[in-house]
Amino acid sequence: MGRTLTPTPEAIEAAGPAARRGPLPHFLQALLSRREQLTPALMVAPAALFSVLMVGFPFGYAAYLALTDFRLASTVPAKFVGLANFARAFQDPVFHKALQVTLTIYVVALFLEVVLGTYAGILLGQKLRGIGPLRMLAFAPAVIPSVAVGLIFVQMYDPAQGLMNYLLKAAGAKPQPWLSDPRTVVPSIILVEVWQWTPFITLIVTGAMQSLPTEPFESALIDGASSFQILRYITLPLLRPAILVAAMLRTVDLMRIFDSIYIMTQGGPVNASMSLNVYAFTQGILFSQIGYASSVMLVLLCLVLLTSGLFGIIRARSAL
Amino acid sequence: MSGKAKRRAFALLALMVVLSMVLSACAAPTPVVVEKEKVVEKPVIQTVVVEKEKVVEKPVVQTVVIEITPTPVPEFNWKQRAGETITLGLSQHPWTNAILPYIPQFEELTGIKVQYQIFAEPQLRDKMLIALQAKSSEIDLWPSLKSREGLKYFRAGYYEPLNKYLEDPNLTPPGYNLDDFGAGPLGGETFDGQIVGIPTIVEGPAIFYRKDLFEKAGIEFPKTMDDLPKAAEACMKAAPEGTYGVTLRGLPPAVAYTLGPFIRNYGCDWRDEKGNSQLSSPNCQRAIQAYVDLAKNYGPPGFVTYSYPQSSALMASGQVCMEIESTNEISTILDPNTSQVIGKVGVKPYPPGPGGHDVPTVLQWGNSINAFSKHKEAAWLFMVWSTSPEMQARLQLKGIASPRASSWQTPEWKAKLVEGDPIWREWTETLQHIVEKGSGQVGPPAVEQPTVRQIVGDMVNAIYLGTMTLEEATKKADEQLNQLEH
Numbered sequence: 001m002g003r004t005l006t007p008t009p010e011a012i013e014a015a016g017p018a019a020r021r022g023p024l025p026h027f028l029q030a031l032l033s034r035r036e037q038l039t040p041a042l043m044v045a046p047a048a049l050f051s052v053l054m055v056g057f058p059f060g061y062a063a064y065l066a067l068t069d070f071r072l073a074s075t076v077p078a079k080f081v082g083l084a085n086f087a088r089a090f091q092d093p094v095f096h097k098a099l100q101v102t103l104t105i106y107v108v109a110l111f112l113e114v115v116l117g118t119y120a121g122i123l124l125g126q127k128l129r130g131i132g133p134l135r136m137l138a139f140a141p142a143v144i145p146s147v148a149v150g151l152i153f154v155q156m157y158d159p160a161q162g163l164m165n166y167l168l169k170a171a172g173a174k175p176q177p178w179l180s181d182p183r184t185v186v187p188s189i190i191l192v193e194v195w196q197w198t199p200f201i202t203l204i205v206t207g208a209m210q211s212l213p214t215e216p217f218e219s220a221l222i223d224g225a226s227s228f229q230i231l232r233y234i235t236l237p238l239l240r241p242a243i244l245v246a247a248m249l250r251t252v253d254l255m256r257i258f259d260s261i262y263i264m265t266q267g268g269p270v271n272a273s274m275s276l277n278v279y280a281f282t283q284g285i286l287f288s289q290i291g292y293a294s295s296v297m298l299v300l301l302c303l304v305l306l307t308s309g310l311f312g313i314i315r316a317r318s319a320l
Numbered sequence: 321m322s323g324k325a326k327r328r329a330f331a332l333l334a335l336m337v338v339l340s341m342v343l344s345a346c347a348a349p350t351p352v353v354v355e356k357e358k359v360v361e362k363p364v365i366q367t368v369v370v371e372k373e374k375v376v377e378k379p380v381v382q383t384v385v386i387e388i389t390p391t392p393v394p395e396f397n398w399k400q401r402a403g404e405t406i407t408l409g410l411s412q413h414p415w416t417n418a419i420l421p422y423i424p425q426f427e428e429l430t431g432i433k434v435q436y437q438i439f440a441e442p443q444l445r446d447k448m449l450i451a452l453q454a455k456s457s458e459i460d461l462w463p464s465l466k467s468r469e470g471l472k473y474f475r476a477g478y479y480e481p482l483n484k485y486l487e488d489p490n491l492t493p494p495g496y497n498l499d500d501f502g503a504g505p506l507g508g509e510t511f512d513g514q515i516v517g518i519p520t521i522v523e524g525p526a527i528f529y530r531k532d533l534f535e536k537a538g539i540e541f542p543k544t545m546d547d548l549p550k551a552a553e554a555c556m557k558a559a560p561e562g563t564y565g566v567t568l569r570g571l572p573p574a575v576a577y578t579l580g581p582f583i584r585n586y587g588c589d590w591r592d593e594k595g596n597s598q599l600s601s602p603n604c605q606r607a608i609q610a611y612v613d614l615a616k617n618y619g620p621p622g623f624v625t626y627s628y629p630q631s632s633a634l635m636a637s638g639q640v641c642m643e644i645e646s647t648n649e650i651s652t653i654l655d656p657n658t659s660q661v662i663g664k665v666g667v668k669p670y671p672p673g674p675g676g677h678d679v680p681t682v683l684q685w686g687n688s689i690n691a692f693s694k695h696k697e698a699a700w701l702f703m704v705w706s707t708s709p710e711m712q713a714r715l716q717l718k719g720i721a722s723p724r725a726s727s728w729q730t731p732e733w734k735a736k737l738v739e740g741d742p743i744w745r746e747w748t749e750t751l752q753h754i755v756e757k758g759s760g761q762v763g764p765p766a767v768e769q770p771t772v773r774q775i776v777g778d779m780v781n782a783i784y785l786g787t788m789t790l791e792e793a794t795k796k797a798d799e800q801l802n803q804l805e806h
Contacts, residue, residue, distance in 0.1 A: 072453050073476040127325070135332065143339050159621035160564065160634060180622045182785060203336070210329055268572060269624040270781050285446050287771050 059301075065294040072288035085295035095296065097271050098279040102300075105190055105275065106254045106307075112194045114247055117201025122235060124202060125209025135206060142199040150263030153192050154179070157264070179265050182272030189273055192260050197253070201246040208242030240318055248311040255304045276300040396493040398705075401698040402431025408702070409448060409462035411441040414651040415521050415685065418718045419706055426705050432698050442573070445469070452478040455692045460699040464517060464688045466508050467762045468769045479516035480689040485700045486515065492704055497726075500709060505684035505723035508760055517686030518707045519723035521648065524682045524754035525578045525670070528635060528643040528653060532664045533559045541666070545585050545610060545673040548642075552618035555641035565618025567631040568611070568644040570784065572777025574627040576763035578644050579776065580681040582607040585673030590764035597764060597801035599779070600794035607673075609790055612783045614644075624781050628652075636661060644670075647754070650747055651719035667746050669753045682758025684723055721751050766804045775800045 007015075066085055070078035089095045124135050141149070156163040157178035165175035178188045216234050225233070258277040261267060267274035267282060274282075276296060284293025410416045416438060423434050437459075439447060448462055452473070464473065473479055485491045486498060498506070505519035529541060534551070537558035542551045552565030569578045583589065583599075586607035592598045599608065615623045620634060628645050632652040635643040636659040643649070647667070654662055672678040687706070689699045705711065709726050716727040717736060727733065728748065737745050766772045779797040782788040788796070 072449060073472050073478065075475050132328070132332070136335075139336060143336065154625075158625075158630065160639065161630075161637065175621075177621050180624050182787070207329060207333075210325055265625065268781070269785060270778055270787055285449065286774075287768065288449075 062294045062297060065291055066298050068291045069289075070291040070294075072285070072290055074288070078291065081291070085292045086299070088292060089295055089299060094271050094274060094279065095276075098267075098274045098276045098296075101186060101273060102255060102257065102275045102277075102303075104186060105193065105257060106251070109190045109193045109197075109254055110247060110250055112190070113198045113201050113250055114243060116194065117198045117246065118205050118236075118239065118243055120198065120202040121205025122209060122231075122239075125206040127210075139199045139203055141196045142203070144196070146196065146259035147263055149192060149196050150260045153260075154264045157188060179273075180269060182269055185265060185269065185273040189260060189264065192264070193254070193257070196260075197250065201243075201250065204242050204246040204249075205239060208239050212238050241315070244311060244315045244318065248308055248315070251307050251311060252304055255300065255307060276303070397490070398430045398493075398701065400490070401695075401701055404695050404698040405433040405435060406460045406695050406698045406702060407458060408434065408436040409444055409459040410436050410438045411444045411463055412438060413441065413463070413685070414648050414718075415463070415715070415720055417651070418715045418720050419711075422706075422711070422714070426702060429705070430698075430701055432701065434702065452476070452690070452692070457690065457692045457694045459690055460693040460695050461687055461689050461702060463520065463685050465683070466517060466686060467683045467760060468773070470508075470511065470516070472767055472769070474511040474514070474516055478691055480691045480693065480696055481514040481516060482518065482689070482700075482703075483513075483515055485697075491697060491700055493708070495709070496704055497709060500724045500726050502723050502725065502755060504682060504755060504758070504760070505686075508684050509686040517688040518703055519684040519686045520707060520720075522682065522684045522721045522723045522751065522755060523646045523648045524680050524751070524758050525581055525644060526647050526667050526680075526750045526754070527670060528645065528649065528665055528667045530555070530559075530638075530641050530661065530664055531666045533563070533641050541668050542671050544671050545582070547671065548610070549614060549617065552614065552642060556618060559641060562639065564620045564634070564640040566614050566642040566644060567620055567626065567634050567640045568615055568623075569627050569631065570615060570619075570623035570777075570781060571625055571627040572781060573770065573773045575777040575780050576773045577646070577681060579608070579611055579780065580759075580762060581670045581679065582611050582673075584679035584681075584759065585670055585677045586610070587673060587675050587677045590761060591801075597798040599776075599797050599801070600791070605790055605794055608780065608783065608794065612780060612790075615784055623784060635665070647721060647747065647751055648719075650743070654719070654741070654743070663741060666743055667750050669750050678757060680754045680758040681760075681762055682754045683760060683762055719747075721747075764801050766801070768804055772801060772804060 065078075067080060067082060068078040069081050069084075120138060124131060124138060155161075159165055159175060159177050159180055162178070164178060168175050177184050179185050212235075216238070217230065220230050220234055256277050257275045258281065261273055261275050261278045262281065265273045267278045277300060280293040280296040280300065283296065284290045420436075423436075426432070427434055444462065445465075448459065448464070449469075451458055464470065464479070486496075501519060502522070505522050506515070509515055509517040509519055527541075533555050534541065537554040539551055539554045542548045548566070556563060556565040569575050580590075583604055586603045588598065588601060588603035588607055590597065590599075592601075598604055620626070620640065622630065628649055631640075631643050631645050632649045634640045635645075635649075636653050636655065638660045643653070650667065653659060653665055656662065669680055670678075687703060689696055689703065693699055709724060712720075712722045712724045713727045713730045713733070716722045716730070716733055722728065737748060763769060763773050763776060775797050779793045782793045783790055
C-alpha cells in the first residue's frame with residue numbers, strides 16, 4: 001500500500017476556489033466567478049482589439065464600398081448602389097475569366113506542390129549526414145520575396161532575350177512564347193509558383209518526418225514490407241495531418257495569387273492570366289473603380305473561406 | 321524526436337525566420353537600384369548658384385512711367401528654406417538618371433535635404449494615386465504625365481497651382497525665363513489657365529534604325545509608311561541570323577503612344593468631328609493592321625509584353641534593325657555601359673503615310689508639386705533649380721530633349737552636333753519635326769485615360785494573337801470608347 005498524492009483538505013482550502021472545485025469541463029468554465037474571468041480577459045484584450053481593428057475594420061469598410069460606386073480622384077461623392085456591383089461582376093466576361101484562371105492555377109499548382117513537396121520532404125526528412133545544407137538549399141526559393149522572383153522570371157521568360165529560350169535552343173528544343181501567348185502564360189505562371197512554393201510544403205513535411213514515431217517503421221521492416229508498402233501504408237498516412245495543414249495554407253495563398261501575376265503579366269495577354277486579385281486591383285487602382293473592385297474582392301474572400309473551410313472539414317474527418 | 325534533432329530543427333527554423341525577415345527587409349524598399357551616373361565632365365556652366373546674377377538682358381522701357389535708372393537686381397536667396405527636407409517620387413526614366421548626380425549640388429546650394437524614392441513608371445503612378453486620394457504629404461514633387469492623368473488630377477485638386485510661385489520674385493530667380501519654354505509643352509502643363517507643372521522633357525515616338533544594317537541591305541530609310549515592312553524585311557535578310565526587323569510596343573497601356581502616329585499618318589484619327597470613336601473606319605483599320613503586321617511578321621515574339629525597356633534592350637544589344645519608340649530612348653540605346661550599337665544607329669520621325677499625312681505625337685513630362693505637401697516652397701526651389709536654363713542645357717547634353725528653346729542653342733550643344741555622333745543631329749531634327757507638327761492626343765480623348773489606353777492596347781493584342789478579327793476588335797473598341805466620358 002503506498003501513499004497517494006492527494007492533497008490534504010487544508011491544502012485545498014488554502015489554494016483557492018479553483019482548486020476546491022477541481023477541473024471543470026470547458027462549457028462550465030463560463031460559470032466561473034467574474035473575478036476569475038477578468039484576468040485572462042484582460043490579458044487577451046489587446047490582441048483581440050488589434051484583431052478586430054486590423055481585420056474587422058477593413059472588411060467592414062470594403063463591404064460598405066462594395067455597395068457604392070466610389071471612384072478614386074472623383075469630384076462627386078459616392079452614392080449607394082446596392083448590389084449593382086455584384087450583378088455587374090456576375091455578368092462580366094473578364095470576371096468569369098479571372099475566376100477560371102484563379103481556379104485553374106489553384107488546382108494545378110496545389111496538386112504539383114503537394115506531390116513534389118511531399119516527395120522532397122520525405123527525402124529530406126531522413127537522418128543523414130550533410131542533409132542540413134541540402135535542406136537549406138531546398139528551402140531557399142520560398143524565402144525570396146515574390147516580387148523579386150517575378151522580376152527575375154520576367155527576364156528569363158523573354159522569348160527573344162531570355163535565359164529559358166536560350167537554354168531550350170542550346171538543348172535543341174523549340175523556343176516557347178512563355179508569357180506572350182495566352183496558351184502558355186498560365187502554365188508559365190504555375191511553373192514559377194510551383195518553383196517558389198514547393199519548398200514551403202517540403203519544409204512542413206520535413207518537420208513532420210522528423211517527429212514520426214520509429215516503431216511502425218521498425219515493425220514493418222521486421223515483417224518484411226517493401227519500401228513502397230512502407231511508403232503507402234505507413235509514411236503517407238502518418239504524414240497526412242501535416243500535408244493537409246500545408247495544403248490548407250497554400251490554398252489561401254494560391255487563391256489570392258497576385259505578386260507573380262502582376263509583376264510578370266499584369267493579367268495579360270488579353271486577360272489570359274488575370275486572377276481575381278489582380279483583376280480587383282486593376283479595376284480599383286488603375287481604373288479607379290473602388291466600389292466594383294471591393295465587390296470582386298468580397299467574392300474572392302468568400303471563395304477563400306469556402307475552400308479553406310473544406311480543408312478544415314477534411315482535416316477534422318481524418319483526425320477521427 | 322531526440323533532443324539533439326529537436327535543437328537542430330529549431331535552429332534551422334530560427335535561421336529560416338531570420339533569413340526571411342532579412343531578405344524581406346532588403347526587398348521592402350524600391351526594388352530597383354539606379355546606377356549613379358558618373359558626372360564625367362566638370363560642370364561647364366559654372367555653379368551659377370554662387371555667382372551674382374547678371375543684370376537682366378532686356379532693358380525695361382516703360383512708356384508711361386519714365387524710369388531711367390535700372391533697378392538693381394537683388395541676389396536670389398537660395399537658402400530661404402534651409403534645413404527643410406523634401407521627398408521626391410521619381411520614376412525609372414532617363415531624366416531621373418540625368419538629374420540624380422546633380423542633387424548634391426542642390427543640397428549644398430539651398431541647405432535643403434533631398435530624399436527620393438525611385439519606382440518603375442506604372443508603380444509610381446499607382447502609388448501617387450493612392451497617396452493623393454489619401455491627401456498624403458509624403459511626396460512633395462513627382463513627374464506626372466499630364467496627357468494621361470492631368471485632367472483628372474487637376475479636377476480632383478491634386479496639383480499645387482504654380483502661377484503664384486512663378487510671379488513671386490522671391491521664389492523664382494530672375495533669369496528663370498518662363499517664355500523660354502515652348503508653347504506646346506508649357507500648354508500641356510496648363511489647365512484652365514492654371515500652370516500645374518513645369519515641363520522637363522519633350523518627346524515623341526520616332527524610329528531608331530541600324531544604319532550599318534541598312535547599308536548592308538542596300539536600302540534607304542523608308543519614305544512612306546507602306547515602305548516600313550519592306551525595309552524591315554530587307555534588313556532582316558541582310559542582318560545576322562536571329563535579328564528581328566522591327567520592335568514596337570505591345571504592352572496594352574503603352575500601345576496608344578506608338579500607334580497614334582500610324583492612325584494619323586494613314587489619314588484617320590481617334591475620334592471623328594462628332595466625337596465618336598472611328599477605329600473601325602477603313603483608314604484606321606489599315607493603320608492598325610499595318611501596326612500588327614509589322615509586329616507579327618518582323619517583330620520579336622514577346623511583343624504583347626513589350627514596352628520601352630524591352631524594346632531598347634533589344635536594340636542596344638544589336639538584335640533588331642528598327643525600334644519604334646520614344647525619342648527619350650536615345651540615352652538607353654547609346655548607354656556606354658551596355659550598348660553594343662554605339663555609332664551604328666540613326667533616328668528619324670515616322671515617314672508620311674498614303675496621301676502625305678504626317679502628324680506625329682508629341683508630349684511632355686512635367687514635374688508637379690503635391691497640393692497636400694508640407695514643403696511646397698522648398699519643393700518649388702527644387703523645381704526652379706532643376707528646370708533652370710542652365711540645368712536644362714546640361715541635361716540636354718545627356719540626351720534629355722529640353723522643352724526650352726535656349727537649350728538647343730548653347731555652344732556646347734552646337735559643338736556636339738558638329739563633332740559628336742551624327743545621330744544627335746538626326747535626333748535634333750526629329751524632335752523639331754515632332755514639336756512642330758505633333759498632336760498632343762496620345763490616345764483617344766477621354767477623362768479616364770488609363771481605361772482608354774487599355775482598350776486600345778487590348779484591341780491590338782487581340783488582333784495580333786488572332787483571338788478576334790480586325791473587324792471584330794475595332795468595332796468592340798469603338799463601342800467601349802463611345803461609352804466613356806470625353
